Each structure stands twice: as C-alpha cells, then as structure tokens.
Amino acid sequence: MMPPVTLRRRRLYVGDQAVPLFSGEVHYWRLAPEYWRAALEQVRGLGLKVVGTYVPWAYHEYARGSYDFHGLTSPQRNLVGFLNLLTDMGFWIIIRPGPYLYGEWENGGVPAYAARHHRLSTSFQRLARTWMEQVTPVLLPYLATRGGRIVLWQPDNEIDPFSCWFEREQGLDDVPGLFHQFLQERYQSIAELNAAWGTHYTKFAEARAWAESPFTLERGCFARVLDWWRFQHWSVVQYGRWCANQYRGLGVDVPLYLNYYPGMDVQNWREMAKVVDLVAIDTYPANEFSNSPDAHRIFLDTLRYQRSVSPLPFIGEFECGIFHGYHQQTGVLSANHYRLMACSALLAGIAGWNWYMLVNRDNWYFSPIHERGRPHPELYGTFQQIVQVVKKLSPPDLEKLTDTALTLEPLHVAASGTIRTDPVLAAAYSAGLDYDFFDPGNGQVPRRLLFYSGAQWLDQAGQQRLLEHVVKGGILVVFKNYPRLDGAGQPLNLLNIPLPDGVLTKLAKRVAIDLGGMHVICAGALLVYDHPPGTAITAVQEQDPDGEPDQWPQLYAGRRHTVGYIQRWGQGTLVVLGVDPTPDLLIALHHHCNVPIYAxxxxxxxxxxxxxxxxxxxxxxxxxxxxxxxxxxxxxxxxxxxxxxxxxxxxxxxxxxxxxxxxxxxxxxxxxxxxxxxxxxxxxxxxxxxxxx
Structure with missing residues (x-):
C-alpha cells in the first residue's frame, strides 16, 4: 500500500517523510527539451527538491478533440517525458493542470472555444470536464500516493469570475442569472431581500446588482453593494468546489490547493480554504517595494493573514522575475530585492513558497536561471543563500512569539479597502510591532491582545467572536472604528459600546494620554464620553511647543477630556479609545495591559x-x-x-x-x-x- 500525502504541523508529508515546500516553477513546454535537464540541474544546485509546472490545456489540445502529452506533434508537448525526467532526478512535483493557468498565455490557457463561456456556465464546465478527463489519467501514475512524485495538485488558477466581461451572463446586468441564484440562497424570501436593500421587488428575478453605490446615504445601498462582493466570493468558491470535486472524482488523492491574487478583493481567501486542503497567495511587488509608501506593510500583512486561513502558510507564486509589460511597474528586479522579499516573508511567518518563475522563458525576465540552463551570476548566488538560510531556519518548525493580533475581515477589504487604509494597521507597522491576524469569520489566530482594525460593520457571528475573545480572558482594543452595524447595515452592537456624547474638532487638538508608564501625544478629532461604563481614560490638552505664543492655545492648555474607558467583561477587558491610533499609543497599551513585546x-x-x-x-x-x-x-x-x-x-x-x-x-x-x-x-x-x- 502506497503512503498517503498529508498536511500536518505546517508541513507536507508523504507517509512519514517530510517534503520541504520550498520550490520553483519550470515550464517544460516553454523550454527546448534539450535544455530541460540542464535547467533542472541548476534548480538542484540551488538546493531545491520541489518543482512546479502548469499543464496548458490550449497547447496540449493541438486540434479540437485531439491531445498530445507525449511530444508526438511537438517535442515541447512531451509532458510525460518531463515528468519522467523530474522523477529520475528525484524532484517532488507540484502540478497545475487548470483548466485555467493564465501565465501570459492567450485566453488564460484555455482554448478559444472554451474562453467564450464563464467558469460557472454549464457550457464551460462541460468542456473543462473533457479536458480533465484527458489530462488526469496521464498524471495519475505520477501521484505520490501511487509511487510517483506529485505531492500537490492545483485544480484551477487564481479563480476570477471575470464579471466585468460576463455581466449579462452572470445576471449582473439586465437579465436574471447566477446572481439571482446567489440571492435566493442568501435570503429566505423576497421580503427579506427588500428589507435589506430597501426595495420593493415582487420576485428575485427583478433584482439588479449594484457594483458601486452612487448614493451612500440611501437606505439599502450599503447592503446592495456588499451583496455584489459576496456574489464574487460565492462564485469563486462555487467554481473552486466544482473543480476540486471533479478531480477528486477522477482519482486525485493528493492535497489540492487554490491560489489567489494579493489584493483580497474578488476572492475571499477564508472561504476558498473550505473547499481545498490549503490555499496560497501570489505576490509580485515592485523592486524593493518602491511603488508605494505602504507597499512593504501591505506585503507583510497579506502574508501574515495566510496563517489565519491555511494549515501551511504558503506563497503559491513568489515573485521570481516578471512578465513583459508588468516590468514597467516593477522595475528591474535585483538580487537585493529577492533577499528583502524572502526575509520579509519569513518575518511574516510564511512556511513555504514556490518561486515563479525559477527559469526564464518567453515573456519573462529576471529569473536566476537562463532558458538554456545557465545561471545568471548576479542572481543565482543570492538564491542559493536564501535556500541555505531557509534550511537552517526550518520555517515550518518555528513558533512565532507574539501575544498580539489585529482583526482582518476579507469582506471589509473587498468593499472598503481596509488593508490599504486602516489606521491601526499603519500605526502597528510604524511602531515596529509583530503580530498575527485574527479573522472574525473563523476565530483564527487567537492572541491575548487584540486590536480591532476594520470597518464599522461586522456580521453577528464575527461580533460574537470578538465578544467571546473578551469574555474568555482576552483584551480587545477598539478606536474610533468599531462594529456598530451588521453585515446588512442594520444596527448591531454586541460589544455594547455607547455613542460618544460629543465629538470635538480635530483643529488645535494636541492631547496627552498617560498610559502604561508612557506619555503619549495624540492629535485629531476626539470622541468624548461623559459617563463611560468603565474606568475613564483621560486626555489632557497640551500646548504645541512650536506653536505661536497666542492667548488662545495657552488658555486651552490643560483642558481634560474623557476619551475612552477600560471595562471588564467576563474574564477579559474591553478598551475603548476615541482617538486616532498612533505607534506610541499601541506600545503604551501593551505596557498597560502587561502584554509582552518579544521583539x-x-x-x-x-x-x-x-x-x-x-x-x-x-x-x-x-x-x-x-x-x-x-x-x-x-x-x-x-x-x-x-x-x-x-x-x-x-x-x-x-x-x-x-x-x-x-x-x-x-x-x-x-x-x-x-x-x-x-x-x-x-x-x-x-x-x-x-x-x-
């Protein structure tokens, strides 16, 4: 009996043999076969034992209904020969047969006749099923569960409904479609939909989608736009489940994984994780994170979140070169950039990655290995160093020492862009804090001190998890943004935080808060509580030492404001602060709550x-x-x-x-x-x- 392939303790195992999930992508059909071995020797020279590759549907189906996996029509179609070579050389394999692969290939790697249909259509799935029935028998003998070397299988690539191109077909324009099926699953009746949207429909088929809201104060607009995003997430999960089920039904019994864009908008990573064995982020930052002041912080945060949704925090496509056209955004990718990225990923808690692309090919630059199997000397040595450091470090075995977490809800990111705009995230980065993310949708990863970073709405289950965190002994800190509405925009405040009695203008505000042995200066508008339900937190107006020596600021100096409170809930503590978060304030809260900062x-x-x-x-x-x-x-x-x-x-x-x-x-x-x-x-x-x- 062949050993199973399993995921446990943030590792991939074939039986009891651990497979280090640090790999590189090599596309056999984009290289001349006479250079396959030379390229793979260079991969091995880096110290890697795992290779990933797509299997392109549109290329192997060289004529409608005719397939070549043995190189009979072109040597580069010899998938079987490439798999045999990988096996002979002792590599483990990550296989990615699609249907879709993207990969700078026309129509994303599917034939033109299939690309006309969206992923969830019966027409596309019928055609995709035929492809799966053709490619799977070729790959099955190479599964590690059958004595082969394939240890991971990706059933589709970066699933995207492409709603901008299939609006009518998906029911997002003027005819009923999948969107209405989603609505009927979400709402028990048309009356419930009308109550959420503020509409007067008589049947679901009449409902029209709103991708954006031009009338932010109009009743129901909020829920209507959220349902557009929920439909995107629902579509991705529905299709991902379909692909996984098809391959499982065809005999694939190694772990399945799905990957996604780094933006966390069209794909809900948490929900995708429910239909496969693990999920993975794809990330392609600009050289040295030079495109935005927040680029490095966002990179770290998206990687940190992987620990909340995947049993093995994994980067499915870790930038290793870039495709033609996008190189204008990234710039020339240097050896220094690759070291910076690798150290940042390890700092975030990543336990595995797949370098994409490890070997150059058509439409691709800045990889450490040349198309003819020669190393690029300015890059290759750096990659060798990275692999050696990874081996010494053994990331899957590392315990991240932090008692701090910030919340991150995927729907907040999609609808409100919180991962880019939330001030708590920015303050934590500026403070140099290390932390995990707590997902209110699944309760992972719990840490003693939890800062709420997100929108002013959160569904009931998410609010309940925040409440449970406090009641069971945790500490929850909220600033001006905290959940007061549910996921439909209706009032819901399970934390029972009162509205402030007053809101003072941000003009001329320079207040000091003494907390945790620190004298913290804050600016901005103040939320003031006349009768706080806990121990008051007081801010004292200070005069700006660089300001003008006028009477007005001197008279205002010393004014005291109650800007928050500390309240015991069950075994834990709720801290409410009606000021903007600052780096020093986050540090002071750690000291006040006696929560260590390990580094x-x-x-x-x-x-x-x-x-x-x-x-x-x-x-x-x-x-x-x-x-x-x-x-x-x-x-x-x-x-x-x-x-x-x-x-x-x-x-x-x-x-x-x-x-x-x-x-x-x-x-x-x-x-x-x-x-x-x-x-x-x-x-x-x-x-x-x-x-x-």
Whole structure:
C-alpha cells in the first residue's frame, strides 16, 4: 500500500517523510527539451527538491478533440517525458493542470472555444470536464500516493469570475442569472431581500446588482453593494468546489490547493480554504517595494493573514522575475530585492513558497536561471543563500512569539479597502510591532491582545467572536472604528459600546494620554464620553511647543477630556479609545495591559520578529529604508536568564556578542537578515502561553 500525502504541523508529508515546500516553477513546454535537464540541474544546485509546472490545456489540445502529452506533434508537448525526467532526478512535483493557468498565455490557457463561456456556465464546465478527463489519467501514475512524485495538485488558477466581461451572463446586468441564484440562497424570501436593500421587488428575478453605490446615504445601498462582493466570493468558491470535486472524482488523492491574487478583493481567501486542503497567495511587488509608501506593510500583512486561513502558510507564486509589460511597474528586479522579499516573508511567518518563475522563458525576465540552463551570476548566488538560510531556519518548525493580533475581515477589504487604509494597521507597522491576524469569520489566530482594525460593520457571528475573545480572558482594543452595524447595515452592537456624547474638532487638538508608564501625544478629532461604563481614560490638552505664543492655545492648555474607558467583561477587558491610533499609543497599551513585546526594533524603518524552535531563538529583521544602518532590537528580557548572548548571522556565518535586552544588528539598505540568538542559559518560560502559535 502506497503512503498517503498529508498536511500536518505546517508541513507536507508523504507517509512519514517530510517534503520541504520550498520550490520553483519550470515550464517544460516553454523550454527546448534539450535544455530541460540542464535547467533542472541548476534548480538542484540551488538546493531545491520541489518543482512546479502548469499543464496548458490550449497547447496540449493541438486540434479540437485531439491531445498530445507525449511530444508526438511537438517535442515541447512531451509532458510525460518531463515528468519522467523530474522523477529520475528525484524532484517532488507540484502540478497545475487548470483548466485555467493564465501565465501570459492567450485566453488564460484555455482554448478559444472554451474562453467564450464563464467558469460557472454549464457550457464551460462541460468542456473543462473533457479536458480533465484527458489530462488526469496521464498524471495519475505520477501521484505520490501511487509511487510517483506529485505531492500537490492545483485544480484551477487564481479563480476570477471575470464579471466585468460576463455581466449579462452572470445576471449582473439586465437579465436574471447566477446572481439571482446567489440571492435566493442568501435570503429566505423576497421580503427579506427588500428589507435589506430597501426595495420593493415582487420576485428575485427583478433584482439588479449594484457594483458601486452612487448614493451612500440611501437606505439599502450599503447592503446592495456588499451583496455584489459576496456574489464574487460565492462564485469563486462555487467554481473552486466544482473543480476540486471533479478531480477528486477522477482519482486525485493528493492535497489540492487554490491560489489567489494579493489584493483580497474578488476572492475571499477564508472561504476558498473550505473547499481545498490549503490555499496560497501570489505576490509580485515592485523592486524593493518602491511603488508605494505602504507597499512593504501591505506585503507583510497579506502574508501574515495566510496563517489565519491555511494549515501551511504558503506563497503559491513568489515573485521570481516578471512578465513583459508588468516590468514597467516593477522595475528591474535585483538580487537585493529577492533577499528583502524572502526575509520579509519569513518575518511574516510564511512556511513555504514556490518561486515563479525559477527559469526564464518567453515573456519573462529576471529569473536566476537562463532558458538554456545557465545561471545568471548576479542572481543565482543570492538564491542559493536564501535556500541555505531557509534550511537552517526550518520555517515550518518555528513558533512565532507574539501575544498580539489585529482583526482582518476579507469582506471589509473587498468593499472598503481596509488593508490599504486602516489606521491601526499603519500605526502597528510604524511602531515596529509583530503580530498575527485574527479573522472574525473563523476565530483564527487567537492572541491575548487584540486590536480591532476594520470597518464599522461586522456580521453577528464575527461580533460574537470578538465578544467571546473578551469574555474568555482576552483584551480587545477598539478606536474610533468599531462594529456598530451588521453585515446588512442594520444596527448591531454586541460589544455594547455607547455613542460618544460629543465629538470635538480635530483643529488645535494636541492631547496627552498617560498610559502604561508612557506619555503619549495624540492629535485629531476626539470622541468624548461623559459617563463611560468603565474606568475613564483621560486626555489632557497640551500646548504645541512650536506653536505661536497666542492667548488662545495657552488658555486651552490643560483642558481634560474623557476619551475612552477600560471595562471588564467576563474574564477579559474591553478598551475603548476615541482617538486616532498612533505607534506610541499601541506600545503604551501593551505596557498597560502587561502584554509582552518579544521583539521590536527601536530603529525607525526596521521591522523585527522573534521565533523559537525548541530552546533555540531566531531573530528576523528587515530594513525597508534607503540607508544602511545598525538596528537596535529590544528583546523581551524574561526569555533569557543571562544578559550576555551570541548572535550567529545565518547569512554571513559570523558571530558577535551582545548584551540583552537590546541587540544591534547590521542591515544594509532595503535588505534583511536572520540571526540565531544563543544564550548560555535560556529561560524556561514558554511564550506565548495558552494562545499558541
């Protein structure tokens, strides 16, 4: 009996053999077969043991109804030969047979006759089923469960309903369609739909979709737009489930995974995870995150969220080169960029990735391996270093040391763009905090101190999970944005937070809050509570030391405002603050709540995170600034019994001494590093306690 392929403890296993899920993409049909072996030798030279590839439907079906998987019509169609070569060379395989693959291929890799139909149409699925019936028998003998080397199977690529091109066909324009099927599943009756939308329809077929709301104050507009986004998410999941079921029915018994865009809008990553074994993000940032001031923060946050939805936090397409056209947005991708990306991904808690593309091909630049199997010297050595550091670090075995989480709801991101605009996320990044994400939709990942970062609406189940977090002993901090409405825009406030009695203008506001032993300065409008239901939090007006010496600010100085409160709920605590979040305020709240910060850079522009494997500690730090610097990172002193420690640089192989709690590490501009912290007598303390990884 052949061993099963399973996912456990953030690893992929064939029987009891662990497969390191760090891989690279090689497209056999885009390379001359005489260079396959040379290219794969270079892949092996990097230290990788896993190779991924698409299987293009439109290429293997060379004529309508005629398929070639053995290279009879063209040597580059010899899928079987490529799989045999991978097997002979000892590689594990990630297979991606579609239907869709995109990959800068015409019609996304499906034949033109199929591309005319949207993914959920019976016409497309009938055609796609034929493709699946052709390609699956070719691949089945290579499954690891049958003695082969295929360990992961992707049933479709970056599922997108393409609603902008199929509006009428999906019921989003002027004829009924799938959108109305979705509405009937969501609402029990037309009366319930009318109540949510503020409409007067007599049947579901009359309902018209709103992708945007031109009338934000109109009753029902909010719910109507949310239902457009929910339909996108529903469509993706419906089709993903269909693909997974088809392949399962055809005998595929290795783990299935789905991948998605990094924007978290058209795809709800949490819901996609329910129909496959794991999910994966695809990410292609600009060189050194140069396209936006928030690019690096958003990159980290989207990767952090993978820990909330996937049993193995995985990057399905980790930028390794870029396609023609998009290179104008990314710029030339440098060796330094790849190191910065890799360190950032490890800092975020990623446990595996697939470099796309590891070998150059048509329409693709800046990979470390040439189409003819030669290394690009300016890149190849850096990739070797990255792989060696990954092996020393063993990311699946690492425990991220943090007791802090921020909330992230996919529907908030889709409808409100919160991952780009939320001030709590921005403040946490500027503070240099490391954290996980708590998804209100599934309750993962729980941490003791939870900051609400999201919209002012959240469905009942999500609000209930926030409440349970507090009642069971957690700490929840909310600022001006907190859930007061449900997912249909109706009043719902399970946290029972009262409206402020007043809102004071942001003009001339410079107030100080003493919290956690810190004197924190805040600016912006103030929410004022005359009768707070807990211990009052007071802000005192201060005079701007750089302001004009007029009488008005002098007279106003010293004015006291109750801007929030601290309230016990069950075994936990609710903290309400009617001010804008700031980096110092987030740090002060940690101190006040006695929640440790296990690692934080005291040097601006540097992010840091601390991990543990057994009794060994590892520090990962990233400098996204344009200047090289020695970064001072403060570690939680309770982790170590002695102040003296050794820092072993996993990149350079050098060792230096340091005195805890502050360690200084060298960081080049736009780069990152990994160090093992070796103390002679590590503490027996086991953070983060009951709150897990």
């Amino acid at each position: 934080r850079s005291l040097t601006p522009g540097v992010q840091a995170a601390l991990f543990r494997r057994g009794r060994r500690y590892f520090l990962i730090a990233v400098n996204n600034g344009n200047e090289s610097k020695y970064a001072v990172v403060r570690l939680d002193p309770t982790l170590f019994r002695q102040r003296s420690c050794r820092l072993v640089d996993l990149w350079e192989g050098t060792t230096s001494s340091a005195l805890l709690p502050d360690v200084a590490v060298p960081l080049s501009r736009k780069s990152g590093g990994v160090w093992e912290i070796q103390a002679t007598k590590p503490s027996t303390r086991h953070p983060p306690g009951a709150y897990g990884r």
